[in-house]
Amino acid sequence: MTTDALFGDRSFAAFLFDMDGTLLTSIEAAERVWSAWATRHGLDLAAFLPTLHGKRAVDTVRQLGLPGVDAEVEAEVISQAEIEDVEGVREIGGAASFLASLPADRWALVTSAPRALALARLGAAGLTPPAVFVTADDVTIGKPAPDGYLMAAKRLGVDPAECLVFEDAPAGIEAGERAGASVLVIQATHTAPLDSSHPAIDHYEGVRASTSSDGRLTLSRVAA
Known part of the structure; x- marks a missing residue:
């Protein structure tokens, strides 16, 4: 040895x-939740998903600069969905x-x-x-x-x-x-x-x- x-x-x-x-x-669970959210907002999943990891949800949403989107509200919605989905x-x-x-x-x-x-x-x-x-x-x-x-x-x-x-x-x-x-x-x-x-x-x-x-x-x- x-x-x-x-x-x-x-x-x-x-x-x-x-x-x-x-x-x-937690990649499987996180990408399920974020993919659903990104699809609703018309984002390119292939380009978006690699940017998720290691950052706060509110910072990820805010950096997108989506018009009419409240980053803090969206981050709360995403986090609750992630709490409910821990499969994998x-x-x-x-x-x-x-x-x-x-x-x-x-x-x-x-x-x-x-x-x-x-x-x-x-x-x-x-x-x-x-x-x-x-x-x-x-x-x-x-x-x-x-x-x-x-x-x-x-x-x-x-x-x-x-x-x-x-x-x-x-x-x-x-x-x-x-x-x-x-x-x-x-x-x-x-x-x-x-x-x-x-x-x-x-x-x-x-x-x-x-x-x-x-x-x-x-x-x-x-x-x-």
Whole structure:
């Protein structure tokens, strides 16, 4: 058995996780709901669907600039539909066991989903939310702005530059970078690797976190 240290001898004060595409996959459910909404508004699905991921619903709608559309009202409608449709939502391989191995005060969740939707998806995937749980409801500006990750680090009482962000989407990766954190890319839901210079893993199976006597975390990949 061999061990590959993903960040060399670097250790971290805390791990900060995105949710969709990082700890669980919700693509099937999200694209069902958003496809129905986009069709009603006459959007080109092939062009529109790839723009969804990693951002708050209100930001996605607002950026379209659709005449006569209230972005906040539409985002509420979409979020409620997503809460009601969690079919196919499941954990990314090994995520639950990996999270259970972490000290409770050393990790946080930072998602672009509203809290009610995040709780619905976590429940469907069999994942327990952490004590520090930042959602779309907690920030004024969503990803790619760093606000959510900065807030999570502050609530954990750590320096953002001492954190490792787990992300899957370009908007979230940029948010982690702008927060000053290191980034690990999760590729479980990608059909092709992202164009990123950051280390990447496909899933959490065979990935191990170790905690030192002073509470700092290291990350390694174990291969048979």
